[in-house]
Amino acid sequence: MMQQYLRIKAEHPSELLLYRMGDFYELFYEDAVRGAELLDLTLTARGQSAGEPIPMAGIPHHALDTYLKRLVALDERVAICEQTGEAPSGTHKGAPMPREVVRIVTRGTITEETLLDSRQDNVLCALCRPSANGPWGLALLDLSAGRYALGEYSDKTDLEGELARLAPAEVLVPEGLDLDGMEIEHATVRQSWEFDYAAAHRRLCEHFGTLNLAHLECEHLKAALGAAGALLGYAQLTQKSALEYLDHLERLVSDSQLKLNPQARASLELESSLSGDPKANLLWVLDHCQTPMGARALRRMLNEPLRDFAVLRARQQAQTDLTASASDALLAGLLQRIGDIERPLARIGIERASPRDLGRIRTALTVLPELAEALQSLSAPLLRQIAADTQPLPELCDELVRALIDELPTHARDGGILAERYDEExxxxxxxxxxxxxxxxxxxxxxxxxxxxxxxxxxxxxxxxxxxxxxxxxxxxxxxxxxxxxxxxxxxxxxxxxxxxxxxxxxxxxxxxxxxxxxxxTALLQRVRDQYARLQTCARALSLLDVLCCLTDRARMLDWHLPELVDTPGIEIEQGRHPTVQAHSSDAFVPNDVGLSETRRCLLITGPNMGGKSTYMRQVALIVILAHIGAPVPASRARIGPVDRIFTRIGAGDNLAAGLSTFMLEMMETAVILRQAGPQSLVLMDEIGRGTSTSDGLALAWASLRHLVLQRGSFALFATHYFELTELAESLPATVNLHFSANEYEDARGHVRLAFQHRVHEGATNRSYGLHVARLAGIPEPVLGDARSKMQELDQPRKESAGTETPPAQASGGRSPIEERLALIDIDQLSPREAQALLYELRTLLDRTASGTDNAPPR
Incomplete structure (x- = not known):
């Protein structure tokens, strides 16, 4: 028996091998020691090897999923070795029972219901870049849903944004791949030949049963095909299956999406919060879907906002129809009864289904006739398409209803699945x-x-x-x-x-x-497999219907409204609110208007700390994102034009592991914005320059704002405490000042207090009320008094020289040295390393300018 174990283990050196013996899965040798440590198992011994006891640890077979969940969470790879036949007899009596590895479990390849988050996709990705200057190839596979796709990216920033959107559970990378500074979580290194284009092409043609891949329109995407081939091979290897249910390879077309880089996704808290609170994000506010597959579709939709207004208007029209007919509540009830059929269907396709998976398909099929009747009166084209895609399957439904008992077992091995009178024999x-x-x-x-x-x-x-x-x-x-x-x-x-x-x-x-x-x-499972394509289409249509009903409900319950989508560039919002802040606030939320147009492209925002600047900026971006998924928005009225990208520079934190300070991170993110933002981009920039000295910070903020307005022409919300910047509204085109204010009052003890209005007004302000905020934070009164005295001392020279100082941009009678230097640079041609070197150069130039040693821009 140990010889058999050692032979199998030699084939799986990098996995923990769970070796089935009766009612237990056993681990031996180093696997036993590691497994005992990771899973808190009792370490025992079995026999001897070279005079030493053989370490052994085991887990009960019925608890396999529990232990797998813990191992997968620790990024362990697990090979499951099962008994695959009867005990030998006759001349082979005494030989070990036949065993073989039936699957390899990794983070990206799990399909079990108990191991997955029911409301989140579990994506396996692969990266490929055949040449150092060539495009990046990306492929994704969600085994639990049967989704397989590929795409190419010439810009690393776009690739990083796509990976942030997908949040893959595991990423395959070829050995020796230069990631160009990217940090890849949960990376699995594979042999580089697995990503070879020719090998991938052969594998994919064999899988789809075609002579070429012309029908997929991706023959020219060599990097992406290399990734897709490696991904398919890895999935087939781990699943010990041909994966015939993967019958289509989609194209990932990033140009059709409103792009958000990882920083924007994080700072806007789309599906997770910066604080770690699982409820403090936009998805938590939105997700009232009735089915897990609908919740997953909503999450995908939120993470890939679209620029195709025709698709978005179709979603809006469907919601309008649901509202007018008051059908969403009835449909939601039917969807709740249907539940999740996407993942059970995938497990049937992958030949790893349980009887209960078949039972879920049966339940869904019994509800489809009622759903068809409920959809019959709706006229929106998208709802008519959903109705067509969810037509009942009466023959399959009747077969499953006759065949299956009501309360199905978890496993098929002991029978007890089929009903009486289904089969005479x-x-x-x-x-x-x-x-x-x-x-x-x-x-x-x-x-x-x-x-x-x-x-x-x-x-x-x-x-x-x-x-x-x-x-x-x-x-x-x-x-x-x-x-x-x-x-x-x-x-x-x-x-x-x-x-x-x-x-x-x-x-x-x-x-x-x-x-x-x-x-x-087995024959019943095959009957379902024969209808796999139609059932998968049905599952996706049901998911979309669930999302539409959810959004209709959110509009009614939260007083949200569908925005008007227009082809004219601009963003107009009346009585806009921040959806997450409003959902978690016990106080009445103060709504605000926003107006961005060709003559009003940059809003320069000043005001006190805690006055509402950051909330205001974020709510604008969130409303734009909601509009670009076809959802209602938290506003009384909104008119949204085309937006191609959203950039944010909000908040900061040291990345000590990468050796980057707060200021360096701020400058690197600012550099990306100044290089990539365009006329249809929405840019949020908050407190640029605060991570360095006042003079440095002011000069950088001044130059960055001018470049953003004059060179990039983006729609921008630029919040600052450098009140000197407000003068730029007089000289820069399409730039206006806005401010938030606060009211001062005396409390019963004569202390001056502050009441924030949280309402935006036209014009600028020059007060930050920093000492008032410090008091609210609990700074001791003696410290506040000392700070007040110092502030008066610092303000006096400023008052005396008022009207004589020259803004940084005009210190030399024209453009500043920094602006002279920036004017010589082709930002679009800068590499990341050149951009970083430029930042250091600008910093040196600032120091020289401040000391008066160098007024000439370097050439």
Whole structure:
């Protein structure tokens, strides 16, 4: 047996090998030591090797999923080795039972319901870049949903944004791949030949049964095909399956999406919060879907906002139809009964389904006729398409209803799945097995009468089978045809030829019954597989319907409204609110208007700390994102034009692991914005320059704002405490000042207090109320008094020189040295390293300018 184990383990050196022995999965040698440490198992020993005990640890077979979940969470790879046949007999008697690895479990390849988050996709990705200057190839596979896709990205920033959107559970990368500074979580390194284009092309053609990939329109995407081929090979290897249910390869078209980089996704808290609060994000506010597959579709939708207004208007029209007909509540109830069929369907396709997966398909099919009736009166084109895609399948439904019992078991191995009167032969075999107890009772009575021993019993256990049991005091009265089987403390156990024949008949009928049931069950699964494409289309349509009903409900319950989508660039919002802040606030939220247009592209926002600047900026971006998924928005009215990207520079935190300070992170993110933002981009920039000295920070903020307005022409919300910047509204085109204010009042003890209005006003302000905020934070009063005195001291020279100072941009009678330097740079041609070097150069230039040692821009 250990030789068999060592042979199998040699084939899986990088995995923990769970080796099935009876009712346990055992680990041996180093795997046992590691498994015991990771899972808190008792470490024992079995036999010896080279004179040393062989370490061993085990887990019960029924608890496999529990332990797998823990191992996968720790990024462990696990090979499941099962018994695949009967114990050898005859000349091979004594040989180990046949075993083989039936699957390899990794983070990206799990499909079990108990191991997955029901409301989140579990995506496996692969990256490929055949040449250092070529495009990046990306492929994704969600085994639990049957989704397979690929795409190419010439810009690393776009690739990083896509990976942030997908949040893959595991990423395959070829050995030696230069990631160009990218940090890849949960990376699995594979041999580089697995990503070879020619090998991938052959593998994909073989999988889809075609001579070429012309029908997929991706023959030219060599990097992406390399990733897709490696991904398919890895999935087939881990699943020990051809994965025939993957019958389509989608294209990931990033140009059709409103792009958000990882920083924007994080700072806007789309699906997770910066604080770690699981409820403080936009998805939590939105997700009232009735099915897990609908929740997953909503999450995908939120993470990939679209720029195609035709698609978005179709979603809006569907919601309008649902609202007008008041159908969403009825449909939501039907969807709740349907539940999740996407993942059970995938498990059926991958040949790893449980009887309960089949039961979920049955339940859904029984509800489809009611759903069809409910959709009949709706006229929106998208709802009509959903109705067409969710048409009932009466024959398959009737078959499953007749075949399956109501309460299905978790596993198929012990039978008990199929209902009575579904199959005559199965009923006959079951009756033979079920009649055993009656026949045993009758046989027991006959033997008592024949022997005159009233204490005679016929019993059964799994080891001895059927036997006649007599008290030891009556053993001498046993007839000659009783053959002794076992002696125990107080009784003797016997068998007779009649009892032996009966046992063989019972076992035979039970085995035949189980074999018959397994064959029928397998045929049922195949019936569902035959309808896989249609059922998958149905599942996706049901998911979309669930999302539309959810959004309709959110609009009604939260007083949200569908925005007007227009082709004219601009963003107009009336009475806009921040959806997450409003949902979690016990106070009434103060709504605000926003107006961005060709003549009003940059909003320069000033005001006190805690006054509402950051909330205001974020709510604008969130409303734009909601509009670009076709959802209602938290506003009384909104008019949204096309937006291609959203950039944010909000908040900061040291990345010590990468050796980056707060200021360096701020400058790197600012550099990305100044390089990539365009006329249809929405840019949020908050407190640029606060991570360095006042003069440095002011100069950088001044130059960045000018470049954003003059060179990039983006729609921008630029919040600052550098009040000197407000003068730029007079010289820069399409730039206006806005401010938030606060009211001062005296409390009962004569202390000056602050009441924030949280309302935006036209014009600028020059007050930050920093000391008031410090008091609210609990700074001791003596410290506040000292700070107040110092502030007055610092303000005095400023007041005396008021009107004589020249803004940084005009210090030399024209453009500043920094602006002169920036004017010479082709930002679009800068590499990330060149951009970083430029930042250091600008910093040096600032220092020289401040000290008066160098007023000439370097060439």
């Amino acid at each position: 199965l009923d006959r075999l079951r009756n033979l097995a079920d009649s055993a107890s009656r026949e045993i009772t009758e046989m027991e009575a006959r033997e008592r009468d024949a022997t005159g021993i009233s204490q005679l019993r016929i019993r059964y256990n799994r080891v001895q089978g059927y036997y006649i049991e007599l008290p030891r005091s009556q053993a001498e009265r046993a007839p000659e045809h009783y053959h002794r089987r076992q002696t125990v403390r107080n009784s003797e156990r016997y068998f007779t030829e009649e009892l032996k024949s009966f046992e063989e008949m019972v076992h035979s009928s039970q085995e035949q019954s189980l074999a018959r049931e397994r064959a029928l069950y």
